[in-house]
Structures are given as C-alpha cells and as structure tokens.
Amino acid sequence: MNSLIALPQGEALASTFERWWHTQGEWVEAPNQRRSGESGVQRIRTKAQQLLYSKRQTGHLYRCWRHPLGRPTILRELQAMQALDKLGIRVPKLVYCAAQKSAGQWRALLVTEALEGFVSLEQWYASSNALRASAALNHHLLQQLAVMLSRLHLAGWQHGCLYPKHIFIKCHSARTGDWVELALLDLEKSRQRLFGAAASRHDLSQLYRHRGAMPESDWQTFVATYSSFMRALAPYAP
Structure with a gap:
C-alpha cells in the first residue's frame, strides 16, 4: 500500500x-x-x-x-x-x-x-489509437513532434535517450479541430552539445532504431517536417 x-x-x-x-x-x-x-x-x-x-x-x-x-x-x-x-x-x-x-x-x-491523460508514443502506436486517429490528428501529432524536437536541437540540447516510451502525447478533439500536446520524460542523460547538428543526429538515429510500430510513412512525414522546421527556425536559434 x-x-x-x-x-x-x-x-x-x-x-x-x-x-x-x-x-x-x-x-x-x-x-x-x-x-x-x-x-x-x-x-x-x-x-x-x-x-x-x-x-x-x-x-x-x-x-x-x-x-x-x-x-x-x-x-x-x-x-x-x-x-x-x-x-x-x-x-x-x-x-x-x-x-x-x-x-x-x-x-x-x-x-x-504525473502527466494526467498522457500516453507514451510507444503506447499510442502499439494500441488501436493510431489506427482510429483522423488524418488531421495524425498530421498534427507528427508536426508537433517535429516542432518540439527542432526547438530542442536548435538550442543545442540532446535528449540522449530518445525512445518512443519517453515521448508522451495527449490528444484532444473539439469542434474546432483535433490537436495534440507533447512532453518529454527521462532527461537524466540529456546534455547540451556544442553543435545542434550532433544532438540532432544522435537523437533521430536513436528514435528511428527504436520507433517500434510507427509506420515508415509516418517516420518520413515526421523527418520532412522536422527538416523544414530546422531550416526555418535556424536563424532564430538561441
């Protein structure tokens, strides 16, 4: 007890x-x-x-x-x-x-x-949630994941253990549209690198190897969106 x-x-x-x-x-x-x-x-x-x-x-x-x-x-x-x-x-x-x-x-x-109402990205793809999600919700999830990680890496931070079980999501449905909240957990291996590109290579390689049930099409959509944000936000990096 x-x-x-x-x-x-x-x-x-x-x-x-x-x-x-x-x-x-x-x-x-x-x-x-x-x-x-x-x-x-x-x-x-x-x-x-x-x-x-x-x-x-x-x-x-x-x-x-x-x-x-x-x-x-x-x-x-x-x-x-x-x-x-x-x-x-x-x-x-x-x-x-x-x-x-x-x-x-x-x-x-x-x-x-506790992150109330959140589930890990690993749980999301392993369950039927991902299959039931609308195309708009799925797109927003991948877009927000790209925004979060590009912001992390442009600031020079490397998560260090970027597995789907350490990325948490909370999905919302409303009349105005579907949207997603994201959070990062387990940061004990995180550190700031001299070059954000090194942090990016390490984390994305790790995430790809451990992506589990995440479809290849979703991965490619995420990478394309992430690359776009990295280029767009680079001039404003800390």
Missing part, C-alpha cells in the same frame, strides 16, 4: 529530504544497478489523491570535467528540465528535487507530478 503524505499549498519545495525519502510507493521502474549505484521510480499518492512519481537514486553518478568525482544524475536531469521548460518544451512539473551526501554515499530524489 502506498504511503500517503499531505501537501499543503506552498509546502512541497520546503519539505525535508528525509520526509520524501521515507515516502514509499509502488515501483513502476524497479531499481537498476548501474553507474556504481542504483536508480528506480515509484508511484506515490498524496492524501488528496494527487499522483506523483518519485525517482530515487543511491550512488547513481555521472562524471565530467566539472565533477570528476561524480554527481547524481538526478541533478543533471533537473538542469535539463529547467532548460527545456524555458524553451517552451513541456516536461513533468517539478514538486521536489534534492541530493545529499552522507558517509561518502550520495542519495538523490526527483519528485514530479
């Missing part, structure tokens, strides 16, 4: 690390042993039944010239989330993030709100 916690207005970011660390829930990503540590994700609910996701890490570090002794990957993910939010790219809403080092061991937490 999930532990329940109260989140009075304005309290979340001031909550203590230990309080969040001892809030236990259901594992949705069991702890993986890697990077000389472990990392996993739990689903938790507040007393108000708000759904949250808590990424928990112990000794799960990355190293770079600025941090040769290692730094929690959660802190790199936080930096990427903040950067993408400034670019107008939707990411999960931050509730709490912190890291502590005790007796030489790092612990880190990243708590975010």
Whole structure:
C-alpha cells in the first residue's frame, strides 16, 4: 500500500529530504544497478489523491570535467528540465528535487507530478489509437513532434535517450479541430552539445532504431517536417 503524505499549498519545495525519502510507493521502474549505484521510480499518492512519481537514486553518478568525482544524475536531469521548460518544451512539473551526501554515499530524489491523460508514443502506436486517429490528428501529432524536437536541437540540447516510451502525447478533439500536446520524460542523460547538428543526429538515429510500430510513412512525414522546421527556425536559434 502506498504511503500517503499531505501537501499543503506552498509546502512541497520546503519539505525535508528525509520526509520524501521515507515516502514509499509502488515501483513502476524497479531499481537498476548501474553507474556504481542504483536508480528506480515509484508511484506515490498524496492524501488528496494527487499522483506523483518519485525517482530515487543511491550512488547513481555521472562524471565530467566539472565533477570528476561524480554527481547524481538526478541533478543533471533537473538542469535539463529547467532548460527545456524555458524553451517552451513541456516536461513533468517539478514538486521536489534534492541530493545529499552522507558517509561518502550520495542519495538523490526527483519528485514530479504525473502527466494526467498522457500516453507514451510507444503506447499510442502499439494500441488501436493510431489506427482510429483522423488524418488531421495524425498530421498534427507528427508536426508537433517535429516542432518540439527542432526547438530542442536548435538550442543545442540532446535528449540522449530518445525512445518512443519517453515521448508522451495527449490528444484532444473539439469542434474546432483535433490537436495534440507533447512532453518529454527521462532527461537524466540529456546534455547540451556544442553543435545542434550532433544532438540532432544522435537523437533521430536513436528514435528511428527504436520507433517500434510507427509506420515508415509516418517516420518520413515526421523527418520532412522536422527538416523544414530546422531550416526555418535556424536563424532564430538561441
């Protein structure tokens, strides 16, 4: 059974690390042993039944010239989330993030709100949703995916793990037409490259290899639209 916690207005970011660390829930990503540590994700609910996701890490570090002794990957993910939010790219809403080092061991937490009503691009194509979608909705989905990724890459950011399971979509139907919201998840491998073209090559190659049930025709439509946006937006890149 999930532990329940109260989140009075304005309290979340001031909550203590230990309080969040001892809030236990259901594992949705069991702890993986890697990077000389472990990392996993739990689903938790507040007393108000708000759904949250808590990424928990112990000794799960990355190293770079600025941090040769290692730094929690959660802190790199936080930096990427903040950067993408400034670019107008939707990411999960931050509730709490912190890291502590005790007796030489790092612990880190990243708590975010659930993306209510969203499904992954992987789930979308694996289900009957894609087959039932109107041509207009399908076109808008591919167009918005192209806009989001071109904005990411023109700013020099590389997702680093751009699988369909990390791209989330929410479809809307209205009298005025169908439209789609998109968001990016799992940014712990994200980093800013010196050249946006390098970020683009890495991410698109990765997405193509792991596109799963995405039809080749959809991929070609996406690539053509993405290339068009890259050319059009390049003069306005940050």
